[in-house]
Amino acid sequence: MLNFGTAGIPINTKPRTTENAFYFLRDISLNAIELEFVRGVNIKEKKAEDLKVHANNIVISAHAPYYINLNAKEEEKIERSITHIINTGKIINVFNRYSDANKNIVFHPGYYLKMNKEQVYKTIASNIERIINYFKDNNINVMLRPETTGKISQFGNLDELLSLSEELGILPCVDFPHLYARSLGKINDYDSFYNLLEKIESVLGKKGIYDMHIHISGIEYGKGGEKNHLPLNESDFNYKSLLKALKDYGVRGTVICESPKLEYDALILKREYNQME
Ligand SMILES: [Zn+2]
Secondary structure, eight states: OEEEEEESSOTTOSSOOHHHHHHHHHHTTOOEEEEEOTTSOOOOHHHHHHHHTTOTTOEEEEEOOSOOOTTOSSHHHHHHHHHHHHHHHHHHHHHTTTSOSOOEEEEOOEEOTTOOHHHHHHHHHHHHHHHHHHHHHTTOOOEEEEBOOSBTTEEOOHHHHHHHHHHHTOOOEEEHHHHHHHTTTOSOSHHHHHHHHHHHHHHHOTHHHHSEEEEEOEEEEETTEEEEEEOGGGSOOOHHHHHHHHHHHTOOEEEEEOSTTHHHHHHHHHHHHHHOO
8 A cells, every 4th residue: 555645735735835735635635745844844843733633644754954964074064954854853743743654754864975985874874873862862753764865976875775774773765766867767667676675675674665655756867867857757767667566566655756746746656556456
């Protein structure tokens, strides 16, 4: 079973508020949203308490702000990045306080900045550990999900995230189009997608398969990897084969559509998936 939803407020939500987004998603038979705190965490805890009443049955996760670099050279930037993730966690914890739903916080971990990759891994792992400890000390029960990234200069290929997840007891957000862009188009058929799922299971066990948080969109890439997201039907990304692999493998969790056509493409994904044998 997969939940399908949008990255942020659907295009046709009127007026464009988070509260209306919950109702609109339900009206069009989608049941998930990833709140996009792209430029900063723009919901306060009090507001989240109020909004929660309207969220019935919608699976809510959140994407931490974009300017995060847990491998920044300046200590100050690292502190700011950690604060962004912690603030995102506090909000998602309010939304899902009384539910069994996983409190997923998605974030892009950082950049290599041309440093030694093993060193970068260690720095990022120790900074994520600081965040995990903060949440533990404050009884905030959330799941950190570092995302597979699309640019070759960004930390976050699948191997890196699987070993981080194993080491720290967290789970990745698997953005398949990013892996396609990172591989310069090589990962784009049923067998490749299926192999990735096998790899995830081999490191994380069934938990890695039965509790997935997935991003799908169309995408354009150049020699550095990801350039920009595209509508599904304007990209060569083979989402149909991906959906088939997810279905055959018995993957469970949430699929968030990050294409510029948000709910239109989320519904294409959902219909395509449901039609498959
Ligand atoms: Zn993504």
